[in-house]
Amino acid sequence: MDYIDLAQTLECGQCFRWDHQPDGSYTGIASGRTLRVSEENLPDIIKDPFWNHYFDFDLNYTNIRAELAKKDPVLARAAEYAPGMRILNQEPWEALCSFILSQNNNIPRIRGLVARLCGEFGETLEQGGHAFPTPETLAELTEADLAPVRCGFRARYLIDAAKKVASGEIDLEQVRRLPLDEARAKLMTIVGVGPKVADCALLYGLHRLDAFPMDVWMKRAMRVLFPGRTPDFFGPYAGIAQQYIFHYSRMNPQLFAEDEAAS
DNA sequence: GACCAGGTATTGC
């Protein structure tokens, strides 16, 4: 059976609500469900249809890696660096908000912002912890209400996103089915959502595997590792290729030492 | 204290 590596999947920068426990397991919350997952209990976990889908067991990554590997030897190396990485099926609204909060920010702090947002405004769960707050809840808030989250200038972006989603002006499930450029354009009507955040919401929230978020790491990786290439070179699974390349680049910054000096 | 962080909006040419 096609497998998953939890560390590669949960710590590759696509999600912000999973905590690595001392015993090696991960605890997290998705769609209001809490979970403790480890390599040991994973076979049981994925018998549950919700988690099976969440961890993307509908898709055969072995085949996709093989297809991507044929396109370029460097991509093949990046894919083999994290062969157990998968693109989660996160809640679309949560992914959108998470990546709005990600801008001009670092991953540890993004995790803190998301945790405080949930703690302050998310429904308290019976099993402990908090769900991600709904768009309806956030739409009622002011920037001052969001002060405890300490997300700075991103507060008004979050509120604008909440208003557009809660009102139905943006229907994320409808966006999921649009052609890629139309989907991006729709998301970019939200204040504070540019091309990169839109692509992250599409790839990580709406499971649009053709979306290819271009952050500073990816721009550098494309320049150095794939000169002359554009995202469409990677084909319909460009988003998965992006995630292999992103992770590979972050784990191997020495690849770009010369490029840094040059630029 | 400067500099940076999975960017974006705004401004000026």
Add this chain to the structure above:
DNA sequence: GCAATACATGGT
């Protein structure tokens, strides 16, 4: 169009 700059906050 495209380059420069501000933007809140916290860590190094």
